[in-house]
Amino acid sequence: MVDAARARKLADRIQQIVAEMLERRIKDPRLGFVTVTDTRITADLRDATVFYTVFGSDAERADSAAALESAKGIIRSEVGRQTGVRFAPTLTFKHDPLPDSARHLDELINAARARDAEVARQAEAASYAGEADPYRKPDDEEDAEVSRDDQA
Numbered sequence: 224m225v226d227a228a229r230a231r232k233l234a235d236r237i238q239q240i241v242a243e244m245l246e247r248r249i250k251d252p253r254l255g256f257v258t259v260t261d262t263r264i265t266a267d268l269r270d271a272t273v274f275y276t277v278f279g280s281d282a283e284r285a286d287s288a289a290a291l292e293s294a295k296g297i298i299r300s301e302v303g304r305q306t307g308v309r310f311a312p313t314l315t316f317k318h319d320p321l322p323d324s325a326r327h328l329d330e331l332i333n334a335a336r337a338r339d340a341e342v343a344r345q346a347e348a349a350s351y352a353g354e355a356d357p358y359r360k361p362d363d364e365e366d367a368e369v370s371r372d373d374q375a
Contacts, residue, residue: 242258268310272316
């Protein structure tokens with residue numbers, strides 16, 4: 224097993240290599256606007272998972288996934304050459320749903336803000352149903368004495 228810091232450094236290096244390969248060397252027309260978001264590697268440095276996002280429709284996402292699968296061997300050989308590890312890790316490409324989830328959360332937060340603003344706007348013109356201070360207070364000395372007698 225390898226220490227976690229070394230594994231993290233190798234994962235970061237693999238992410239850089241894959242991103243550079245996708246930008247400069249892979250010329251597959253199916254490959255859309257792909258962004259490598261994260262890379263994780265197992266503790267034995269044998270398997271690496273590369274997370275990516277694709278800007279575009281579901282069809283473009285599927286085409287990009289097929290292009291990444293077909294270029295996996297070329298990318299793996301380049302990763303092995305540039306990292307200098309004994310065994311080049313096998314690469315697995317996974318679509319990262321995080322940006323979609325973040326976009327959905329942003330939409331929910333904006334909807335909640337709009338509802339809060341609507342409630343605040345309605346509250347500005349609102350008034351109390353009864354008195355502003357609903358607690359009874361003695362009006363004069365007699366009421367104060369009566370309330371003291373009740374407590375005794």
